[in-house]
Amino acid sequence: MEYQDDAKDRRITQLRKGILELAVMGVLYHERHYGYSLVRVLSESGAVSLKEGTVYPILARLDRDGLVRSEWVESAQGPPRKYYALTASGRRLFDDLSVELDLLISLVQRKWSVEQGSRASRKKVLVVKG
Amino acid sequence: MEMLNYPETVASIADDYLERVKAQLPLLPAGEREDFLAEVRSHIYEAYFESSCADEVARILAVLRNVGEPVDMVADRLPKSMVRSGAARNLPLYVLGGILVALFGLPLGFGGVAVLMGLLLALGGIVMAYYAVAGSLLFAGSLIGLVGLIRLALPGVYYQLVELGYINLGPPEFLAQVPASALGMLLIAIAILFAAGGIGMLRLGKKMLRGFRFLVGLAFDWMRSTAQKVRARFTPGRRDRRSAGHVQFVK
Numbered sequence: 001m002e003y004q005d006d007a008k009d010r011r012i013t014q015l016r017k018g019i020l021e022l023a024v025m026g027v028l029y030h031e032r033h034y035g036y037s038l039v040r041v042l043s044e045s046g047a048v049s050l051k052e053g054t055v056y057p058i059l060a061r062l063d064r065d066g067l068v069r070s071e072w073v074e075s076a077q078g079p080p081r082k083y084y085a086l087t088a089s090g091r092r093l094f095d096d097l098s099v100e101l102d103l104l105i106s107l108v109q110r111k112w113s114v115e116q117g118s119r120a121s122r123k124k125v126l127v128v129k130g
Numbered sequence: 131m132e133m134l135n136y137p138e139t140v141a142s143i144a145d146d147y148l149e150r151v152k153a154q155l156p157l158l159p160a161g162e163r164e165d166f167l168a169e170v171r172s173h174i175y176e177a178y179f180e181s182s183c184a185d186e187v188a189r190i191l192a193v194l195r196n197v198g199e200p201v202d203m204v205a206d207r208l209p210k211s212m213v214r215s216g217a218a219r220n221l222p223l224y225v226l227g228g229i230l231v232a233l234f235g236l237p238l239g240f241g242g243v244a245v246l247m248g249l250l251l252a253l254g255g256i257v258m259a260y261y262a263v264a265g266s267l268l269f270a271g272s273l274i275g276l277v278g279l280i281r282l283a284l285p286g287v288y289y290q291l292v293e294l295g296y297i298n299l300g301p302p303e304f305l306a307q308v309p310a311s312a313l314g315m316l317l318i319a320i321a322i323l324f325a326a327g328g329i330g331m332l333r334l335g336k337k338m339l340r341g342f343r344f345l346v347g348l349a350f351d352w353m354r355s356t357a358q359k360v361r362a363r364f365t366p367g368r369r370d371r372r373s374a375g376h377v378q379f380v381k
Contacts, residue, residue: 036176051198057206079172
């Protein structure tokens with residue numbers, strides 16, 4: 001079936017927005033990172049390509065809600081780096097959210113059997129006729 | 131600006147990009163803005179020196195292309211800073227006014243918002259007065275009912291209270307015609323009437339409130355859409371600004 005490209009793009013953006021935020025939290029759970037190293041880690045797998053700048057709005061949101069803390073650290077070469085790490089409340093929230101995400105993903109990936117589906121729809125038709 | 135060991139052309143390209151980021155953050159307090167610019171500067175530096183491209187200009191351009199548009203970078207940094215810069219100046223009223231103006235738009239402005247708030251307060255006052263009347267009806271009803279009950283059950287106490295002046299029933303020429311034995315029943319009947327009036331008003335009030343809320347909602351919606359239309363006509367550039375509020379990912 002045909003679908004419009006912008007409809008697809010909009011949905012991908014929507015999906016990514018929440019899940020990338022979760023991924024950023026996951027990366028910062030055990031290790032502190034500065035913006036560039038965070039991007040490197042996130043795009044290591046190569047599966048998802050993202051504009052590097054998009055991590056900054058995510059970090060700003062997390063910071064606003066007190067889920068990350070940041071500090072400037074001198075670098076051996078070049079300008080100082082701003083490091084981020086998850087706070088205790090950020091960790092707790094990540095634990096809760098990843099459980100929630102697992103549930104949602106299992107819902108999406110569940111194999112809805114074709115036979116079951118068709119039987120259900122047939123039943124519906126019968127009900128309508130009856 | 132500190133020395134970053136960039137070749138001159140690369141430095142000027144990077145500076146130009148940073149200026150564009152800066153231009154996106156006019157409302158941010160200076161400290162916060164410098165902090166974020168330093169962060170972006172550091173990002174560009176790290177990316178540039180990780181890259182292996184031979185040509186310097188192509189290298190910095192690729193880095194900036196990967197970073198993305200300044201607009202996408204500063205999203206979600208604006209609302210907080212707007213609220214915070216107001217709080218820093220200890221003028222939460224400005225923030226409130228700003229929000230109201232933002233909601234209802236330029237054609238109203240602060241004066242229009244003040245009038246609007248005044249109207250809403252006046253309407254709120256009417257609603258409160260209505261409920262005060264209903265409440266006092268109920269209160270008076272229960273008092274009269276109490277007196278009636280005392281008259282019926284404890285006539286001795288009733289006459290004592292009248293003697294002491296605690297009970298002083300309205301126009302005597304009217305009550306004088308009522309036989310003493312029926313007075314209690316009459317009082318209770320009046321009490322029921324009062325109570326019924328009060329409860330009826332409360333019931334009606336609920337429906338009126340619903341209608342009132344509907345009207346207010348309608349008025350607000352209308353004002354907002356008008357405001358948006360006017361704004362769109364006079365400041366076409368604003369639309370681009372507003373899109374800065376969304377995070378955009380590029381495939």
